[in-house]
Amino acid sequence: MTAELIDGKAAAQRLRARVGDLATRFAEDAGRKPGLAVVLVGEDPASSVYVRSKGKATVAANMESFEHRLPADTDQADLIALVDRLNADPAVDGILVQLPLPAGLDADAVLTRIDPDKDVDGFHPVNAGRLATGLNGFVPCTPYGCLLLLRERLGDLSGLNAVVIGRSNIVGKPMAALLTAENCTVTIAHSRTRNLPHHLAHADIVVAAVGRAKFVQGDWVKPGATVIDVGINRTDDGLVGDVDFESAASVAGAITPVPGGVGPMTIACLLRNTLVAAHRRAGVALDADAI
Ligand code: NAD
Numbered sequence: 206m207t208a209e210l211i212d213g214k215a216a217a218q219r220l221r222a223r224v225g226d227l228a229t230r231f232a233e234d235a236g237r238k239p240g241l242a243v244v245l246v247g248e249d250p251a252s253s254v255y256v257r258s259k260g261k262a263t264v265a266a267n268m269e270s271f272e273h274r275l276p277a278d279t280d281q282a283d284l285i286a287l288v289d290r291l292n293a294d295p296a297v298d299g300i301l302v303q304l305p306l307p308a309g310l311d312a313d314a315v316l317t318r319i320d321p322d323k324d325v326d327g328f329h330p331v332n333a334g335r336l337a338t339g340l341n342g343f344v345p346c347t348p349y350g351c352l353l354l355l356r357e358r359l360g361d362l363s364g365l366n367a368v369v370i371g372r373s374n375i376v377g378k379p380m381a382a383l384l385t386a387e388n389c390t391v392t393i394a395h396s397r398t399r400n401l402p403h404h405l406a407h408a409d410i411v412v413a414a415v416g417r418a419k420f421v422q423g424d425w426v427k428p429g430a431t432v433i434d435v436g437i438n439r440t441d442d443g444l445v446g447d448v449d450f451e452s453a454a455s456v457a458g459a460i461t462p463v464p465g466g467v468g469p470m471t472i473a474c475l476l477r478n479t480l481v482a483a484h485r486r487a488g489v490a491l492d493a494d495a496i
Pocket of ligand 1: 394415416
């Protein structure tokens with residue numbers, strides 16, 4: 206292996222510590238802690254684990270955690286009514302509805318009901334539009350975490366060629382928008398892309414968000430490139446990313462491991478977004494870019 210390992214766990218710990226300090230300062234200024242409400246419908250075991258760890262991380266960052274667990278047979282109207290109550294609750298700065306929702310519930314209707322200024326997941330179309338047009342909003346946590354790792358490793362990204370593999374609303378599209386705003390030349394590759402290795406041959410930055418284990422091969426990667434692996438795939442060999450780590454690490458200049466790369470940054474960015482939401486709602490100044 207020649208690539209430098211990008212330690213997302215350590216970067217996330219640093220970010221969480223900074224957010225925790227700023228949350229304490231916010232509480233002194235505003236007379237209350239930043240608050241994050243997390244809604245879980247049903248008992249999906251993976252979602253339950255995520256919600257528990259989000260709650261713990263929220264409290265550890267000196268914020269208030271409000272957990273709402275609803276039965277799997279909750280109907281749409283009751284879920285919407287809960288979102289409305291959280292929208293109106295002054296102690297709640299951020300609202301997150303854990304996906305996927307049980308069958309029969311309309312996730313789009315629920316996500317678009319969240320007040321865009323409390324939408325710390327950044328999934329509301331208003332926030333997607335703000336990101337696309339360069340306005341202040343909330344950026345989805347996973348691509349934002351990838352951007353922070355890239356900035357930490359490369360500094361100014363201006364003029365670099367970036368290939369984002371995947372065009373989901375949660376990862377690929379916002380990632381491409383963020384890199385465009387950083388003045389990268391961005392290619393979005395997806396399931397219909399022809400000759401992906403041809404595109405990767407010119408990429409200084411590769412972000413893989415495909416959802417296929419070990420999909421990106423080392424001999425596709427430009428020597429010295431920075432490779433960010435968003436993938437989380439459970440296989441017989443354990444958790445693996447969307448990049449074939451062994452072969453890519455012998456060519457890349459730097460690479461994120463799975464686990465311990467992008468994953469830990471996601472929760473840290475959720476806390477960051479909640480901190481930003483609290484400041485904006487309370488009218489307390491904060492240099493969000495400096496967090
Ligand atoms: P998704 O299934 O919504 O999107 C996958 C994308 O990959 C699609 O846009 C599709 O066009 C593209 N794709 C599929 N086959 C392709 C191919 N052969 N060539 C090029 N592109 C192809 O997935 P998602 O929600 O964007 O997630 C992607 C991966 O990231 C998954 O492994 C997921 O588990 C992981 N993920 C990780 C985090 C985290 O916190 N680390 C967060 C979200 C998602």
